[in-house]
Amino acid sequence: MRANFKMQRLFIDAPLAPGAAIEAGSDHFNYLINVLRMQEGGEVLVFNGRDGEWTARLVQPSRKKLILDVVSQTRPQDPLPDLHYLFAPLKVGRLDYIVQKAVEMGAGLLQPVMTQHVQGKITSLERLQANVVEAAEQCGVLAVPEVAAPVKLKDLLERWPADRRILFCDESDAGSNPLPILQGIHERKLALLIGPEGGFSEEERHLLRSLSFVTAIPLGPRILRADTAAVAALAVVQATIGDWSASPG
Structure with a gap:
């Protein structure tokens, strides 16, 4: 409704x-x-x-x-969306923006991830949760996502459940079209990982590509800012294999 x-x-x-x-x-x-x-x-x-x-x-x-x-x-109450949004914090202002857009685009959990090249930091989870609530109020959202405490990328991956696939947005990927890769994914439990403004380090990229539960996807031929990449990635995932692609009930 x-x-x-x-x-x-x-x-x-x-x-x-x-x-x-x-x-x-x-x-x-x-x-x-x-x-x-x-x-x-x-x-x-x-x-x-x-x-x-x-x-x-x-x-x-x-x-x-x-x-x-x-x-x-x-x-009636909607269930939380099952898409987890993993993001490297950006500077204040742009960080607020990506949190709000993630809620609007159907993320069910927001997980800050500290990477080697991260430029922002989480100074207040309460502020981010307030941004989540504001976005939910403005956009008709009923299921309010949680903002989890920040975690280092390596620690996150070490305890990651193997039954939830991470879609890793790799700016260095030689391809430009994510659709064929996404259309080949059949898992329904998904997470989307967006890196910092400076990108992932080579060590982080090698680690991610070595894991069986991680799939790297490109985001087209253009260089995108991290906040733009977040919206673009959420849109293409939702449209291809997310809740936008679900048949009407």
Whole structure:
């Protein structure tokens, strides 16, 4: 079922059910009352990543208190997408961008990976998770992905489950068309690995290509920035072997 983009959507970290009365936190109070100028009796859509999406009516028992009165469910809960997004952190700003785009493009887990040439760093998982929530609110997403703690590439690969294939975007690949490679992949459990702005080191590239659960793919004839490569790779994977290619239910 498609999201209703005519109504404001809010992520609420509380159980949602008919008749639930949830006091709005200061951020939601300020946004709804002072920024949007909503009045008592107005309605918003709320979700928590567990209980689906619900209509909630605004009740303001006092000038400084706002209650979200949960009325009825508008959409049942979606499962988390099963595509894992592995990425080398970029500098602030562009890092926020790739996190938001990964959510929009159907990633179910976001895993920062520290590589030899990484230029950015993760200073706050809370900030990245807030970006995830914001993207989910804006794009009608119900299943909210988790941002995992950063891990070194070598450590990640040493404990990687062999039943989940990693699609490794290799900027040095001699080919330019990823479609024939992707069409030959039959596993449904997938992860997409995007390197840093400076690319993977030769040591990292050799390690990745030596593993049976890793498949290298090119991303076309052009040199792409890491944030552009992330969106391009997610799009081609989803369109070829991901949830965009699934038959309508």
